[in-house]
Amino acid sequence: MTDIRFDRYYRYDELTAILQGWADEYPTLCRLESMGQSFEGRDIWVLLLTNFDTGPDTEKPAYWADGNIHATETSASTAALYLINKLLTEYGRDERITYALDSRAFYVVPRLNPDGAEWALADIPKFIRSSTRPYPRTDELDGLREEDVDGDGRILQMRLRDPNGNWKTHPDDPRLMIPRAPDDLPGGEYYRLLPEGRIKNYDGVIIKMAPPLQGLDLNRQFPVFWEPNQQGAGHYPGSEPEPGAAMKFIADHPNITGSVSFHTFSGVYLRPPTKGADDTLPTQDLFTYKKLGKLAEEMTGYPAVSVFHDFKYDPKEFIKGTFDDWMYEYLGVYSWTCEIWSIQRQAGIEEYKYIDWFREHPAEDDLKIMQWNDDVLDGKGYIDWYEFDHPQLGQVELGGWHTFETWRNPPYQLLEKEVAPLADYAITSCLVSPKLEWYEVRHTAVGSVHTIRAVVHNTGWLPTNVTEQATKMKVVRELELDIKLPAGAKLLSGELKTMRGQLKGRDHKWQYAVWSDDSTTERAKVEWVVEAEAGTEVAITAVHPRAGAIRQTITL
Numbered sequence: 001m002t003d004i005r006f007d008r009y010y011r012y013d014e015l016t017a018i019l020q021g022w023a024d025e026y027p028t029l030c031r032l033e034s035m036g037q038s039f040e041g042r043d044i045w046v047l048l049l050t051n052f053d054t055g056p057d058t059e060k061p062a063y064w065a066d067g068n069i070h071a072t073e074t075s076a077s078t079a080a081l082y083l084i085n086k087l088l089t090e091y092g093r094d095e096r097i098t099y100a101l102d103s104r105a106f107y108v109v110p111r112l113n114p115d116g117a118e119w120a121l122a123d124i125p126k127f128i129r130s131s132t133r134p135y136p137r138t139d140e141l142d143g144l145r146e147e148d149v150d151g152d153g154r155i156l157q158m159r160l161r162d163p164n165g166n167w168k169t170h171p172d173d174p175r176l177m178i179p180r181a182p183d184d185l186p187g188g189e190y191y192r193l194l195p196e197g198r199i200k201n202y203d204g205v206i207i208k209m210a211p212p213l214q215g216l217d218l219n220r221q222f223p224v225f226w227e228p229n230q231q232g233a234g235h236y237p238g239s240e241p242e243p244g245a246a247m248k249f250i251a252d253h254p255n256i257t258g259s260v261s262f263h264t265f266s267g268v269y270l271r272p273p274t275k276g277a278d279d280t281l282p283t284q285d286l287f288t289y290k291k292l293g294k295l296a297e298e299m300t301g302y303p304a305v306s307v308f309h310d311f312k313y314d315p316k317e318f319i320k321g322t323f324d325d326w327m328y329e330y331l332g333v334y335s336w337t338c339e340i341w342s343i344q345r346q347a348g349i350e351e352y353k354y355i356d357w358f359r360e361h362p363a364e365d366d367l368k369i370m371q372w373n374d375d376v377l378d379g380k381g382y383i384d385w386y387e388f389d390h391p392q393l394g395q396v397e398l399g400g401w402h403t404f405e406t407w408r409n410p411p412y413q414l415l416e417k418e419v420a421p422l423a424d425y426a427i428t429s430c431l432v433s434p435k436l437e438w439y440e441v442r443h444t445a446v447g448s449v450h451t452i453r454a455v456v457h458n459t460g461w462l463p464t465n466v467t468e469q470a471t472k473m474k475v476v477r478e479l480e481l482d483i484k485l486p487a488g489a490k491l492l493s494g495e496l497k498t499m500r501g502q503l504k505g506r507d508h509k510w511q512y513a514v515w516s517d518d519s520t521t522e523r524a525k526v527e528w529v530v531e532a533e534a535g536t537e538v539a540i541t542a543v544h545p546r547a548g549a550i551r552q553t554i555t556l
């Protein structure tokens with residue numbers, strides 16, 4: 001039995017062993033493949049999940065889930081592993097999961113950036129944004145760089161007494177640091193707050209933040225609105241092996257109908273568009289995206305919002321080259337970025353605006369979060385300030401939030417509870433995909449002349465094209481119905497290959513019964529007239545890249 005727990009993180013070798021264990025234990029339900037190698041040469045694993053007894057994954061609609069492209073967002077790996085474990089262990093027991101794996105496939109990449117996570121999970125951790133490759137330069141610039149200076153396995157904050165500091169202690173809780181008010185007079189007890197770290201070429205006076213040596217952001221590497229001046233963009237789209245491997249895999253799997261990328265943090269599902277307002281989307285896509293978002297909210301408690309409207313770092317800028325944008329804008333599938341975990345919401349702060357909150361918020365919010373830390377974590381998430389003799393700065397204090405396991409990721413004891421509903425939503429997201437099935441196949445004969453009628457239908461909720469965007473970008477082929485005749489049989493009417501456009505699903509239908517257009521827009525019919533001896537076998541096939549391939553042999 002593959003032994004897995006969801007209250008801890010796994011280093012690369014352990015993660016690999018777990019994935020291989022699953023592949024060995026469930027050979028009919030999953031296969032492990034390497035999509036390529038990371039910068040440091042680690043295999044980037046993708047687990048292909050489907051019931052292989054009902055057909056190969058490539059002939060079924062599929063759903064993509066990845067995690068941990070950002071180095072410290074290790075709970076994203078946990079979410080992906082939880083999804084895999086649920087699919088494998090509940091197959092045959094849970095009706096929805098059984099149907100999902102019988103009819104569809106999942107491609108799960110638990111750790112898209114294995115190198116960066118390995119640094120974050122090291123005994124003496126190193127926190128970087130993404131790839132471990134130095135970029136854009138290979139030598140370190142002067143300044144302060146985050147580091148576990150006292151070697152206790154945590155990267156905290158440094159507190160320095162400074163008469164001109166911007167921070168002071170909270171009057172009700174001396175552990176807590178709050179910003180100095182604009183009119184706080186000089187002479188008070190003020191502090192400067194810096195990340196725990198070391199300063200390269202410190203002159204004893206000037207402290208500047210060094211740009212990170214590992215300046216890549218692998219989630220700015222995708223070929224959508226890509227710009228070299230976007231921070232972390234890299235040399236060209238897909239120039240880094242990790243996003244390059246994902247791009248290649250996805251391009252090779254046109255059966256992918258949707259995606260989720262697990263990240264942290266904020267407790268929110270983010271969706272495109274990033275570049276423009278919601279009204280720039282095709283109308284039906286926006287309606288459907290919002291319906292999917294509502295399902296996400298109901299199942300997970302995370303709000304589902306647009307990046308453009310609700311999740312911007314700079315109101316005048318938009319982020320270029322992100323995975324979810326690429327998936328929707330260019331490939332035309334509904335994609336989500338799931339930002340796991342919100343410490344604010346845990347502390348009872350409901351109405352907060354993700355990024356804006358960090359710019360400004362009431363000090364009561366900090367007290368609430370501290371209270372939550374005392375109640376739920378026995379105060380262990382916040383390290384009370386302790387003296388430390390810093391090699392360059394002399395006497396400083398270390399302390400503050402143990403951010404890795406309080407802000408950036410859920411605390412270990414809450415990890416499983418946090419990621420469990422995200423797996424349910426991923427399964428739902430897969431189940432809504434288009435799905436091609438035979439509606440009716442029959443033949444009639446007059447002498448040696450046979451009329452074959454095949455009707456297929458889309459039994460999924462989404463249309464076969466998935467989005468209007470996919471049609472607009474011309475990335476999705478039409479439904480194709482083929483007949484294959486043996487030697488001696490002759491096609492009197494009909495085509496060997498028939499293209500039948502796209503089939504609708506149910507997502508566009510109105511919920512008011514009187515006005516609902518309930519016509520059979522999800523069906524397509526084709527007829528062939530064949531001259532052949534009785535007993536001749538003909539093969540018919542219906543193929544749609546996003547809705548699957550189905551086959552049947554008819555004995556005339």
Ligand SMILES: [Zn+2]
Nearest residue numbers: 070073263264
């Ligand atoms: Zn992230």
